[in-house]
Amino acid sequence: MYFQITLFNVITLFLMAATFFVTAKRLTQTADSNWPLAYYGLLLTYWRGYMYTLDNYWVIGGVLCGLLLRFEFLGGAIEKIIRGLELLVFGYVVWSCVRLILQW
Secondary structure (H helix, E strand, O other), rough: OOOOHHHHHHHHHHHHHHHHHHHHHHHHOOOOOOOOHHHHHHHHHHHHHHOOOOHHHHHHHHHHHHHHEEEHOOOHHHHHHHHHHHHHHHHHOOOOOOHHHHHH
């Protein structure tokens, strides 16, 4: 349960920082921002590059929520539910990154 400086841990820390950045942008900006799409591209690259580190359903669910919010297919209460689900995905990614870095 300690931090080692390896390439994997540095990339995982970068993903965790990007998750915090996109969460802050998602909460402060409008839903049609392009930052979450760039983040999901990074997340998909990490997910495919390091197999078995993140759960498939969480990643694909987050991408789906991001696309629904970006292209505004729904509005009102449904949009708030999708934003909440996306925040759950962000929480899952941060928790998984902490687990991977600390080798839990």
